[in-house]
Amino acid sequence: MYVVIAGGGKVGANLARALIRQQHEVTLIEVRNLRYALLEIEFEHQVMHGDATEIWVLENAGMARADWCIAVTGDDEDNIVISQVAREKFGIERIVARVNDPRNQPHFDLLEIAPTVSSTTAILRLIEHEVPQHGLIRLLSLQRENIEIVEAEIDEDSPAAGKLIGELDLPRSSLIISVLRDRVASVPRGSTRLEVGDEVLVITEVGQEAELARALGASVQEE
Amino acid sequence: MFVLIVGCGRVGSALAREMVNDGHDVSIIDQSPEGFARLGEEFPGTFTEGPALELTVLKAAGIERADAFVAATDGDNTNLVISQVARERFNIPCVVVRVLDPYRAKFYGERGLTTVCPTQIAIEQMSDALRACGAALQEA
Numbered sequence: 001m002y003v004v005i006a007g008g009g010k011v012g013a014n015l016a017r018a019l020i021r022q023q024h025e026v027t028l029i030e031v032r033n034l035r036y037a038l039l040e041i042e043f044e045h046q047v048m049h050g051d052a053t054e055i056w057v058l059e060n061a062g063m064a065r066a067d068w069c070i071a072v073t074g075d076d077e078d079n080i081v082i083s084q085v086a087r088e089k090f091g092i093e094r095i096v097a098r099v100n101d102p103r104n105q106p107h108f109d110l111l112e113i114a115p116t117v118s119s120t121t122a123i124l125r126l127i128e129h130e131v132p133q134h135g136l137i138r139l140l141s142l143q144r145e146n147i148e149i150v151e152a153e154i155d156e157d158s159p160a161a162g163k164l165i166g167e168l169d170l171p172r173s174s175l176i177i178s179v180l181r182d183r184v185a186s187v188p189r190g191s192t193r194l195e196v197g198d199e200v201l202v203i204t205e206v207g208q209e210a211e212l213a214r215a216l217g218a219s220v221q222e223e
Numbered sequence: 224m225f226v227l228i229v230g231c232g233r234v235g236s237a238l239a240r241e242m243v244n245d246g247h248d249v250s251i252i253d254q255s256p257e258g259f260a261r262l263g264e265e266f267p268g269t270f271t272e273g274p275a276l277e278l279t280v281l282k283a284a285g286i287e288r289a290d291a292f293v294a295a296t297d298g299d300n301t302n303l304v305i306s307q308v309a310r311e312r313f314n315i316p317c318v319v320v321r322v323l324d325p326y327r328a329k330f331y332g333e334r335g336l337t338t339v340c341p342t343q344i345a346i347e348q349m350s351d352a353l354r355a356c357g358a359a360l361q362e363a
Contacts, residue, residue, distance in 0.1 A: 053299070053327070054324060054327070055327065055330060077276070077300035077301045078300050080300070081300045081303055081327070085327075089330060103277060103278075104276060106278065106312075107276065107304055107308055110307075110308060111304075111307060
């Protein structure tokens with residue numbers, strides 16, 4: 001596979017290292033002189049000096065034949081422009097963009113740049129997952145597909161406690177895909193009875209969270 | 224009309240004054256308060272301080288009722304992103320964006336943005352000036 005990585009900071013350089021170790025072909029693009037000089041010692045011909053938001057730099061990097069474009073500079077506008085040029089000028093379908101400031105996420109979404117990776121958001125998800133709460137916890141969201149996987153715990157006040165899954169009043173486009181009970185996960189059937197303390201994983205269409213939370217007796221988490 | 228300008232440098236501030244002189248309502252955003260000084264004390268429009276990529280700043284400056292939007296910060300990519308936000312999210316019919324890099328200006332121009340490229344204008348004007356010199360030499 002040929003991967004072009006824009007941005008040779010910690011994220012980009014380590015990604016390049018890992019991909020090269022896995023025998024992939026990599027071009028790393030770095031604009032800062034000092035950083036480039038440092039990277040050049042290690043990566044030699046696999047690092048290029050230039051501004052990856054300039055179209056001719058991407059052309060020289062061989063973007064036209066790339067399988068992946070990874071935009072991981074420290075600047076969100078740059079990552080957006082790199083992703084747009086890669087997709088619309090060079091026809092790259094597989095793009096990953098880094099979001100440095102989570103407040104810029106709506107701009108990436110608006111311009112349909114996906115998937116995006118944000119360390120702040122990732123850490124927040126981990127914390128939400130670890131801290132026991134009785135709300136819905138978003139584990140994974142597939143924005144392009146418009147679905148997400150959420151987790152909820154069934155507590156004593158939940159209208160779902162003691163009910164068969166087949167009897168639940170779930171939203172039409174939601175499906176319980178796993179029930180975790182006493183640390184054992186199982187794939188439930190309509191005849192599975194939910195108990196207090198169960199943790200359920202639900203795959204659902206985006207936008208169904210409020211209805212789903214009502215059916216399971218959980219509250220929706222603010223993001 | 225109501226014109227929202229992002230970037231109060233030489234271009235943004237002079238454009239703001241031009242639009243005011245033409246009788247339009249003008250609102251201008253800049254990251255630093257120094258931009259405000261460029262407008263002069265009598266400037267009748269509004270000035271909002273803050274990063275223009277933030278939706279709260281754009282909304283505070285009145286983007287929701289803007290008829291025209293100008294992106295004139297010193298960053299090409301910032302200009303390109305905010306002008307797309309203005310067009311796609313806020314449906315502003317007239318969006319004008321300054322892009323110094325001729326290649327990016329052309330690329331985004333072809334995608335429907337009204338791009339103005341000072342570099343391209345300089346290249347054309349200087350080429351014309353040189354051609355005029357050449358023609359004069361030949362005549363002499």
